[in-house]
Amino acid sequence: MSLAIAAQGLDVGYSSLRGPVKVIAGLDLEVETGTFLSILGPSGCGKSTFLRVVADLLRPIGGSISVMGGEPRLARSRRDVGFVFQDATLLPWRTVRANVGLPLDLGQGRLSRRIDDRRDELLALVGLEGLGDRYPHQLSGGQRQRVAIARALLGEPSLLLMDEPFGALDEITRDRLNDELLNLWRRTGITVVFVTHSIAEAVYLGQRVIVLAANPGRVIADRDLRPIKDEDARCRREDAAVVAAMAEMRQALGRAA
Numbered sequence: 177m178s179l180a181i182a183a184q185g186l187d188v189g190y191s192s193l194r195g196p197v198k199v200i201a202g203l204d205l206e207v208e209t210g211t212f213l214s215i216l217g218p219s220g221c222g223k224s225t226f227l228r229v230v231a232d233l234l235r236p237i238g239g240s241i242s243v244m245g246g247e248p249r250l251a252r253s254r255r256d257v258g259f260v261f262q263d264a265t266l267l268p269w270r271t272v273r274a275n276v277g278l279p280l281d282l283g284q285g286r287l288s289r290r291i292d293d294r295r296d297e298l299l300a301l302v303g304l305e306g307l308g309d310r311y312p313h314q315l316s317g318g319q320r321q322r323v324a325i326a327r328a329l330l331g332e333p334s335l336l337l338m339d340e341p342f343g344a345l346d347e348i349t350r351d352r353l354n355d356e357l358l359n360l361w362r363r364t365g366i367t368v369v370f371v372t373h374s375i376a377e378a379v380y381l382g383q384r385v386i387v388l389a390a391n392p393g394r395v396i397a398d399r400d401l402r403p404i405k406d407e408d409a410r411c412r413r414e415d416a417a418v419v420a421a422m423a424e425m426r427q428a429l430g431r432a433a
């Protein structure tokens with residue numbers, strides 16, 4: 177079994193006026209390569225903070241973490257990690273295609289093919305073919321989120337971190353993007369770590385769901401969902417086993433607050 181993420185006794189904090197504040201304490205978490213992991217937890221428990229550590233945007237203050245078999249810094253320099261933030265964070269003065277290519281312009285890209293081909297291929301992958309010349313204000317919220325996903329995939333990451341990427345979307349669009357994301361995950365075999373406040377979304381997408389508790393952030397529930405998914409890693413939202421898993425996660429979240 178190879179691990180995409182291995183955290184041991186991880187402590188993460190921020191400095192405040194009153195000194196350092198520990199947000200995550202003693203977090204142990206192993207994520208197998210190729211897994212789709214959902215993370216649930218109350219607001220402020222440290223979900224985004226954990227993703228920042230994995231993406232090497234924040235240094236832990238204690239414990240250890242390895243990402244794709246090495247230091248987070250190494251994974252970052254190899255472009256092994258893609259990040260989709262909660263708000264699409266597109267640059268309004270750039271076209272869709274130029275937004276997707278942003279990491280290249282920032283000198284972070286690792287390209288296996290011609291840039292233009294690759295960008296258009298990614299836009300097609302997320303269902304935005306033909307919209308490359310538009311500007312962000314000419315897109316719907318769901319389309320902007322897809323641009324952000326295409327951009328995160330540009331460096332061909334083996335680990336994709338998604339921080340509430342569909343939180344601002346209507347339920348129908350969200351359901352559709354959930355299915356597109358699952359298809360993409362199946363096709364590429366990459367590891368996905370997906371933070372959400374939606375229990376239904378976490379259970380529908382995840383092969384595994386963990387629940388983090390607050391003050392300090394730590395894992396209080398860890399559920400393998402593969403037994404309730406079919407051989408294609410699919411499930412139906414209304415299946416009794418899926419509904420039961422959702423109820424279980426709701427209880428865990430009740431304990432986490």
Ligand SMILES: Nc1ncnc2c1ncn2[C@@H]1O[C@H](COP(=O)(O)OP(=O)(O)OP(=O)(O)O)[C@@H](O)[C@H]1O
Binds near residue numbers: 190191217223
């Ligand atoms: N840059 C920062 N400086 C100081 N404290 C911070 C900083 N960023 C986050 N925090 C604090 O760390 C804690 C965890 O924040 P984090 O953003 O990881 O929570 P979260 O689980 O992602 O919450 P949400 O579900 O609301 O997005 C919070 O108490 C927050 O106030």
Ligand SMILES: [Mg+2]
Binds near residue numbers: 223224225339
């Ligand atoms: Mg957050």
